Amino acid sequence: MSNVYVLTDGTSRGAKLLAARPFQPGEIVYDFANALVTPLQTYQTIQIDPSNHVIADDLLAKLNHSCDPNLIVDTTHRLVIAKYAIQIHDHLTFFYPSTEWEMAEPFVCQCGAANCLGWISGAKNLAAEMLTGYFLNQHIVELMTYTGVRRDPLPFNLYDAQASLPPVS
Numbered sequence: 146m147s148n149v150y151v152l153t154d155g156t157s158r159g160a161k162l163l164a165a166r167p168f169q170p171g172e173i174v175y176d177f178a179n180a181l182v183t184p185l186q187t188y189q190t191i192q193i194d195p196s197n198h199v200i201a202d203d204l205l206a207k208l209n210h211s212c213d214p215n216l217i218v219d220t221t222h223r224l225v226i227a228k229y230a231i232q233i234h235d236h237l238t239f240f241y242p243s244t245e246w247e248m249a250e251p252f253v254c255q256c257g258a259a260n261c262l263g264w265i266s267g268a269k270n271l272a273a274e275m276l277t278g279y280f281l282n283q284h285i286v287e288l289m290t291y292t293g294v295r296r297d298p299l300p301f302n303l304y305d306a307q308a309s310l311p312p313v314s
């Protein structure tokens with residue numbers, strides 16, 4: 146049984162990925178270990194290090210952004226993990242700046258979250274305080290550090306506490 150399914154409105158970018166079953170926080174929702182690595186970034190790639198990306202498969206490509214996401218995309222372990230408890234048919238989302246330093250196709254976010262950041266163009270263009278509370282992949286933290294944006298460590302270590310992810314305020 147699949148963990149996820151696609152709900153489409155008939156347009157290529159109107160599709161959503163939804164939960165096919167409930168998930169507990171910390172549970173693995175999707176594994177993209179076999180995704181192809183490329184140096185070429187598009188709107189359908191996920192950044193995995195400062196100079197490489199993976200090509201999202203047909204399901205991952207439907208994973209939308211939210212400023213209050215219910216998933217974490219962990220590019221070190223190539224896993225998509227539930228951040229919060231997820232109910233069946235919930236709209237699955239992750240925070241694009243957690244993987245993307247500078248996005249191929251920035252957009253105006255309409256996620257509806259109270260903390261919506263508005264213009265989503267990658268972590269490079271967000272002040273460090275705007276990223277507080279978000280899980281960020283190691284390459285994003287490193288790029289922030291190298292560029293002087295951020296010098297504090299990760300807000301938490303995902304794999305020290307995978308079974309019980311701390312609440313993110």
Ligand SMILES: [Zn+2]
Nearest residue numbers: 212254256261
């Ligand atoms: Zn938003």
